[in-house]
Amino acid sequence: MNDSLKYPTYRTPVFARSMVATSQPLAAQAGLRMLAEGGNAVDAALAAAICLTVVEPTGCGLGSDAFAILWDGAQLHGLNASGRAPAAWTAQQFDGGVPLRGWGAVTVPGAVSAWVALSREHGRLPFAQLFAPAIGYARGGFPVSPIIAGLWASGAELLKDQPGFAECFMPGGRAPKAGETFRNPALANSLEAIAESGGEAFYRGALAEKIAAAARDNGAALSEGDMAAHSADWCGTIHMPFRGRELHEIPPNGQGIAALIALGLVDRTAIADFEPDDPIALHLQIEATKLALADAAAHVADADAMAFGPEALLNGGYLDSRAALIDAGRARDPGAGAPVAGGTVYLSAADSEGRMVSFIQSNYMGFGAGVVVPGTGIHMQNRGAGFVATPGHPNRVGPSQRPFHTIIPGFVTKGGAPEMSFGVMGGPMQAQGHLQMMLRTMLWGQDPQVASDAPRWQVVSGRTVAIERTMPEATAEALRAMGHDIVREGTAADFGFGGAQLIRRMGDGYVGGSDYRKDGCAVGF
Numbered sequence: 001m002n003d004s005l006k007y008p009t010y011r012t013p014v015f016a017r018s019m020v021a022t023s024q025p026l027a028a029q030a031g032l033r034m035l036a037e038g039g040n041a042v043d044a045a046l047a048a049a050i051c052l053t054v055v056e057p058t059g060c061g062l063g064s065d066a067f068a069i070l071w072d073g074a075q076l077h078g079l080n081a082s083g084r085a086p087a088a089w090t091a092q093q094f095d096g097g098v099p100l101r102g103w104g105a106v107t108v109p110g111a112v113s114a115w116v117a118l119s120r121e122h123g124r125l126p127f128a129q130l131f132a133p134a135i136g137y138a139r140g141g142f143p144v145s146p147i148i149a150g151l152w153a154s155g156a157e158l159l160k161d162q163p164g165f166a167e168c169f170m171p172g173g174r175a176p177k178a179g180e181t182f183r184n185p186a187l188a189n190s191l192e193a194i195a196e197s198g199g200e201a202f203y204r205g206a207l208a209e210k211i212a213a214a215a216r217d218n219g220a221a222l223s224e225g226d227m228a229a230h231s232a233d234w235c236g237t238i239h240m241p242f243r244g245r246e247l248h249e250i251p252p253n254g255q256g257i258a259a260l261i262a263l264g265l266v267d268r269t270a271i272a273d274f275e276p277d278d279p280i281a282l283h284l285q286i287e288a289t290k291l292a293l294a295d296a297a298a299h300v301a302d303a304d305a306m307a308f309g310p311e312a313l314l315n316g317g318y319l320d321s322r323a324a325l326i327d328a329g330r331a332r333d334p335g336a337g338a339p340v341a342g343g344t345v346y347l348s349a350a351d352s353e354g355r356m357v358s359f360i361q362s363n364y365m366g367f368g369a370g371v372v373v374p375g376t377g378i379h380m381q382n383r384g385a386g387f388v389a390t391p392g393h394p395n396r397v398g399p400s401q402r403p404f405h406t407i408i409p410g411f412v413t414k415g416g417a418p419e420m421s422f423g424v425m426g427g428p429m430q431a432q433g434h435l436q437m438m439l440r441t442m443l444w445g446q447d448p449q450v451a452s453d454a455p456r457w458q459v460v461s462g463r464t465v466a467i468e469r470t471m472p473e474a475t476a477e478a479l480r481a482m483g484h485d486i487v488r489e490g491t492a493a494d495f496g497f498g499g500a501q502l503i504r505r506m507g508d509g510y511v512g513g514s515d516y517r518k519d520g521c522a523v524g525f
Helices: 025-036 041-055 111-122 127-140 146-159 165-169 185-197 200-204 206-217 224-229 256-266 279-299 310-314 316-323 429-443 448-453 473-481
Strands: 014-016 019-022 065-071 076-081 238-242 245-249 343-350 356-364 410-414 417-425 457-461 464-467 485-488 499-506 509-514 521-524
Touching: 014 019, 014 521, 019 025, 019 041, 019 499, 019 509, 025 041, 025 127, 025 343, 025 521, 041 065, 041 111, 041 127, 041 185, 041 343, 041 356, 065 111, 065 410, 065 417, 076 111, 111 127, 111 200, 111 356, 127 185, 146 165, 185 200, 185 206, 200 206, 200 224, 206 224, 238 256, 238 310, 238 429, 245 256, 245 429, 256 279, 256 310, 256 316, 256 429, 279 316, 279 429, 279 457, 279 473, 310 316, 343 417, 343 499, 356 410, 356 417, 410 429, 417 429, 429 448, 429 457, 429 499, 448 499, 448 509, 464 473, 473 485, 509 521
Parallel strands: 464 485
Antiparallel strands: 014 509, 019 343, 019 521, 065 076, 065 356, 238 245, 245 410, 343 356, 410 417, 417 499, 457 464, 499 509
16 A cells, blocks of 8 residues: 555554444444454444444434445445335425425434344344443433534534424533533433334334324424334445446445446546646546536436436446546536535444444434434434425435435445445535545555545535645646636635545455544554
């Protein structure tokens, strides 16, 4: 691996034979605890994910959705645990679009079903044991970490008037500050109920009844029947070959296909002739990403609602025709839609027996819908906002339909063997981040930490591209000269560039990286 290029924000990579990488250190340690107690990578990933619902509520909760890609030691599996719209929803109800906040944006939460399915099929430890760290932090309290504290404060200002939010997340009338202890005993009770019932309490028991009652009390359609009808689906993966390796993503309704399209497009350019931070290399990635996001916005939806399968968008002839639209020296505007910011958590885990897990769960936008189910500590996602109101669009609101999803776990294989488990949380940054991590690690040989530390860019809309403050001004000027409208982080636009977690196979162990943009870390033994 090439680690000679170190960026101003450089962290050292972590090497170990078993590893967990997450966006919050207490959650990383929860996963490591399961490995120390005899669990496998699945147990570690789930303990970390469950813990994150407590210690990082700004990105996920019991009301989240989830996806996973798992190497079980012999083969790759994909899991779609995203929820569906209430059965009573119709397109006509949302002619003006689904609201961004409040109970009207809430779809069935699927994260708990992901935990159950993964534990049942691939875990080693008892399901209830995975909840111990999370329950301890929810009941006994935990010190809020710095970056999460900042997100908490901004979320509180926006959502303080939503039903139940202030009571749950603003003790003493304000968001907790960094280092202050936060407790959520109601959430501890909900976690115990889920642990003891194997998830049944959440979908067909007392918690499901409380969720449906809160929805009714606030004029929303989500019902006990919607909760009981939910199930996670083992969906496999779709992939794109790239110079001896394969990038795997979850099939639609998620945006993972956009990362595959973009990778296929850049592979049809001369990108390998340039160094990773050369402005032309960045330009080629940006142009490929615009085309990929335009396709995703136009065509990706619930698989049952799409006019054609993902293979049509990944077809070599189609990619050839799209790649021909890339001008190697000039920015173009293919009409990609403007995405919105997100709130998500991603984690990766690997064990000494070769299992690797790529797992992501999310509220969508920060605290999600901003609503909290009374007496439970459960705050709900706002995934309904992922639908569109356009007549005839495959992603138009429909009863029991899955909305377009931004959250995507990534996985790389080499000749069918596991190579890297990774992800980049952060709404529209995710597919773009997957492309950037894939190229930095697999084309240019950067280790996971260096790839994570490198300055990022993000296509916003049209020719507008956001760049991080760490990107050299000379690079920004070169991009402007090619026709890109460059906006720096910290301006009024205030873009987020996600948070990466990566674990790569290396000999009989792993090398891991964790994003400095988050509070977390990679840990191992």
